[in-house]
Amino acid sequence: MDPLPIVAMGLAAGRGERVRPLTLKGTNYLRSKAVIRFMGRRIIHWQLNWLGEQGVQNVLIVAKGMENRYQVKSNVGYQYQDIGIYYSPPILDALDTGSGDATLRNASYFGLEQPILVFPVDSLFDLDLQKMYRMFEDTNADAVVVTAETTASHILGRYGVILTDDSRRIRAFKEKPSVEELMTLANASSWEATQPLPFWMNAGVYLLRPDVVKELNESPALQVMRRERLDFGKDLLPWMVKEQFKVHTFPANDVGDLGNIPDFLETMHRVLTGKMALDWPRRPVGEPFANRAKPRVHPTATVEQSYLGVNVQIGPYAKVRNSTLADDVTVEPYAEISDSHIDEGCYIESYAHIEQSLFGVMVKVLSSADRPTVIVQYSGLGDEVTVEPGVRLEGAIVDPRTHVYGDKVVEFG
Structure with missing residues (x-):
């Protein structure tokens, strides 16, 4: 696999509210989502294996607080197989106002000059990064958003959908559409008719050009927004689309959400049944035991x-x-x-x-x-x-x- 000329940035600053109690080590003492175990392997190890197989050579973990940062450090260190591992500095913790802000702030702090692949630490992906990068270059996109195929029933009341043109450039976001809005988007005459139709939602993985990241960091409008909140999906991406940045989508083969108990178990079931392709843990057991x-x-x-x-x-x-x-x-x-x-x-x-x-x-x-x-x-x-x-x-x-x-x-x- 050819090396990918990108830096991956794992967002590990969340508190893991949705998947408690697995993110609690004790009362009011949190465990990082990244070090929760899934089918014999910690989530961060699943992700680093996937990134390494795709040619990623450097990963920056963006953490917040002692629990997130040092639990990941103790499980991963500064080198994982052929990947160099880096960590956001504690000095930035108090300034963080959301996933979008943390991405921009750390990119500036480390002076990143390669495209940045942003990924969450509570999901697993069947995603061809080499193919995604080629599309990124061919379209000269400012940013690429990885999308996951889903259904109207899964979206209803929980998620937003992404609306694109024929070139997969994002034209709008529809936040938590109603039954009637989903029927309109699908051009369906009834709710039942929407069920077999595909919808696309944000999978939480992004690829951004370094010059665009620099421009976003210097934007006066974003500086104002960042004082309160700058979430990637809720704030930064809609703002970029509104300001006519070229934001395209790329479909994942599959996405496994591990951020809450029902989705965690659903992802496990898809892996067990072969519906989601993951490399199984292989741990040699030495003789004579x-x-x-x-x-x-x-x-x-x-x-x-x-x-x-x-x-x-x-x-x-x-x-x-x-x-x-x-x-x-x-x-x-x-x-x-x-x-x-x-x-x-x-x-x-x-x-x-x-x-x-x-x-x-x-x-x-x-x-x-x-x-x-x-x-x-x-x-x-x-x-x-x-x-x-x-x-x-x-x-x-x-x-x-x-x-x-x-x-x-x-x-x-």
Whole structure:
């Protein structure tokens, strides 16, 4: 793969509100979204592997606060494979008024003279950067916005859509369109008729020319906006389109959003079923412990379409479907896990029923035949949570190191 003459800039300054409790290490102590684990690998490692395979040689991590900056540093350092890693200086933290402002400010601070690829640290991408860069050069675009194909139902009430001309140049943004507006955009006579039709939304990845970045940094109008807020998608891009900058789109093959529990699990499911192409973790296990370190699944257990880490143990008659069990997870007999992501070192006792849920590390779910524990409907359990037998959690968010006592029912809280 030829080196790409760009600098990648990862935006890691957010507080991870949507994917709590996985972004909490303890009460009021945050974990960076970039270091959350997804299917055996931290998100930032997935992203750096992807960038390296595409020919990116330098990555600047834009962080904010001690948690974001130094957690990423401790997991990545200053060199990852063939990629040089750099970090935004703490002196800029207090000046940051949004993702757009942080991008411009750090580009100026580091004097970046190559095109800048901006990406979020809570998503995974199946995206051909080499092809995107060629389009960027061929069209002489000022900026390129990566788009993700989606549906009207997915957009409604949650996201905006991008409107382009035949050359894929952006002409307008439509923020959170109504049912009627989506029908008009699709030229559809009914809401049902919009469902099979493609819509395009901002995937949060941008490529900008360095001279354009310099111009944006020097703009008096943007200087005024930056005093309050300069978000990339909400402020900077609409302003650029309004001011007639050449902003084009480039479609991703797929985008996996990991920023909230339902989307996290949906992305996992697409990877498990082969609908989203990702390079699986490959970790060699040395002798003489190779056999013991492999997952041990009892012959009577059922495991379907799931990822199992090393040292996973699954007992008799347990069932695991469409799920991730990271390293050192133990599942006792007759427990059932489906459509869930169970992180390292978790212990699931017999007869527990876990469905559509997300666990941090070292979660202990106690259960028995006469008092089965049920955890369902996009529940999220932080690190080292203990759940006693007989508990039922539905859509519950449980902070790290919480002890949930027996026969308690928590619904969406």
